[in-house]
Amino acid sequence: MISQSILTLITAIFIGGAAGYIGSLMLTKRMALVGGPLGHLALPGVALALIYHFNIFLGALFSIFLGIFFIWFFETKTKLPLEALTGVVFASGVALGFLILPMSHAEEAIVGDITKVDLLDAFLAVGLGSVIFLATRKIYKKIVLTSISEDLARARQINIKKINFIYLLLIAFITALEVKIIGILLTAALFAIPASTARNLSKNLFQYSLFSTVVGIISALSGIILFKITNFPAGPLMILSSSLSFLLSLVFKRKKAY
Amino acid sequence: MTKDAILSVKNLNVILEGEEIIRDLSFEIKENEIFTILGPNGAGKTILLRTLLGFLPYKGEIKWKKELKIGYLPQGLTQLKVKELPLSVSEFFGLKDVSQEKAKYFLELVGIKEKAFLGKEAGNLSSGQFQRMLIAWVLSDNPQVLLFDEPTTGVDVGGEKTIYSLLYRFWKEKKLTILLVTHDLNVIYKYSTRVLCLNKREICSGPPREILSPEVLEETYGSGIKFYQHHHSI
Numbered sequence: 135m136i137s138q139s140i141l142t143l144i145t146a147i148f149i150g151g152a153a154g155y156i157g158s159l160m161l162t163k164r165m166a167l168v169g170g171p172l173g174h175l176a177l178p179g180v181a182l183a184l185i186y187h188f189n190i191f192l193g194a195l196f197s198i199f200l201g202i203f204f205i206w207f208f209e210t211k212t213k214l215p216l217e218a219l220t221g222v223v224f225a226s227g228v229a230l231g232f233l234i235l236p237m238s239h240a241e242e243a244i245v246g247d248i249t250k251v252d253l254l255d256a257f258l259a260v261g262l263g264s265v266i267f268l269a270t271r272k273i274y275k276k277i278v279l280t281s282i283s284e285d286l287a288r289a290r291q292i293n294i295k296k297i298n299f300i301y302l303l304l305i306a307f308i309t310a311l312e313v314k315i316i317g318i319l320l321t322a323a324l325f326a327i328p329a330s331t332a333r334n335l336s337k338n339l340f341q342y343s344l345f346s347t348v349v350g351i352i353s354a355l356s357g358i359i360l361f362k363i364t365n366f367p368a369g370p371l372m373i374l375s376s377s378l379s380f381l382l383s384l385v386f387k388r389k390k391a392y
Numbered sequence: 393m394t395k396d397a398i399l400s401v402k403n404l405n406v407i408l409e410g411e412e413i414i415r416d417l418s419f420e421i422k423e424n425e426i427f428t429i430l431g432p433n434g435a436g437k438t439i440l441l442r443t444l445l446g447f448l449p450y451k452g453e454i455k456w457k458k459e460l461k462i463g464y465l466p467q468g469l470t471q472l473k474v475k476e477l478p479l480s481v482s483e484f485f486g487l488k489d490v491s492q493e494k495a496k497y498f499l500e501l502v503g504i505k506e507k508a509f510l511g512k513e514a515g516n517l518s519s520g521q522f523q524r525m526l527i528a529w530v531l532s533d534n535p536q537v538l539l540f541d542e543p544t545t546g547v548d549v550g551g552e553k554t555i556y557s558l559l560y561r562f563w564k565e566k567k568l569t570i571l572l573v574t575h576d577l578n579v580i581y582k583y584s585t586r587v588l589c590l591n592k593r594e595i596c597s598g599p600p601r602e603i604l605s606p607e608v609l610e611e612t613y614g615s616g617i618k619f620y621q622h623h624h625s626i
Contacts, residue, residue: 338482
């Protein structure tokens with residue numbers, strides 16, 4: 135029997151690392167905050183999972199996809215900007231989620247509960263985390279080129295719609311995984327903060343994506359260690375650990391020649 | 393399509409969101425030409441280039457010679473666009489799978505011989521260096537045709553001269569065909585073999601010294617003509 139602590143550590147490492155890696159792309163596309171609304175969209179599904187005792191990841195994933203579907207559907211019906219539609223859908227999702235969420239489980243849904251990680255969660259984190267990492271690696275250069283110039287990407291026969299769809303899909307999956315360990319509220323932080331730290335420290339893309347992954351992993355680990363010591367919820371502790379890494383990175387920040 | 397043509401365009405019409413951008417345009421580009429497209433802002437120059445590359449819907453006919461390798465430099469691609477990324481010059485070439493050695497070779501061709509250049513952050517280069525690097529980048533997979541959309545935007549006058557003389561050199565050495573969008577009449581007079589004046593439709597086309605009369609320029613540019621006449625008289 136694998137101990138609970140090991141399961142928790144493995145789960146956090148894989149999720150933190152994969153989120154840090156894809157987060158480095160999201161910072162470049164000014165998409166770092168997308169993870170926020172997506173996480174919030176998970177609430178109704180998480181509430182259902184808590185009521186009917188099924189896996190939170192599945193609940194979160196279902197509800198995120200439903201939310202994305204509605205955003206896409208409204209986009210085809212109106213001329214409103216995507217941000218506005220995302221706002222409408224995610225606020226409605228959160229409101230609906232709070233109506234059905236049993237208050238006894240509120241903390242678990244909002245900031246996550248790492249002590250309830252089971253074998254299935256660890257399995258999902260390792261399996262999906264690895265797949266997300268590898269798939270992100272595969273599209274990394276293409277997304278970078280697209281973010282520099284869509285026309286340049288088109289000229290290289292990159293199917294921008296397809297690449298962006300895969301990219302969004304990967305973000306949706308990792309967000310749903312995150313919900314288990316840090317809850318619905320802070321999902322954006324696991325993308326944005328490690329990448330921001332890494333940006334301060336790196337002078338090329340290789341270092342940047344590597345540091346972002348490593349900071350994601352270290353933050354997840356420190357969050358769990360701090361949780362063992364203080365007994366505060368692990369999710370916020372993970373985020374605060376990465377915030378600390380960001381503050382430290384400011385000290386070591388390379389002088390920029392602006 | 394005639395025998396030595398690499399591009400043939402017939403009765404091209406481009407309508408975007410209900411607005412007519414290009415009307416009934418026909419022309420042919422032959423091998424080893426420096427074909428420039430001249431016209432005021434909003435004349436449809438960039439749209440024309442993007443349509444030729446197959447990015448936009450159109451009516452009419454666009455025929456490229458078969459198995460042609462095209463190098464394209466879009467408008468307004470400055471170092472600012474890569475500044476939010478910590479992207480080294482070597483990695484910038486890596487985005488199109490060009491090896492370090494090849495990158496080095498092409499950088500030398502555009503006059504960048506500095507050893508540490510490949511490790512520099514692309515976003516921190518000067519605009520002149522960045523533009524030269526872009527030319528090396530476009531050339532690095534040996535295209536036969538270059539489509540350049542105002543390649544000297546944001547480059548100072550000295551840098552502009554360098555870039556055009558570089559392009560001219562490669563055109564001669566590598567027997568390229570160049571399709572260039574520019575505002576600069578000096579460049580057109582100096583390098584262009586043929587010019588197409590565009591303002592939604594064709595105003596004129598032919599060798600620049602034969603066809604670019606003040607009347608034609610006035611028709612192309614409307615009220616903008618004074619500036620260009622002045623420019624021309626220097």
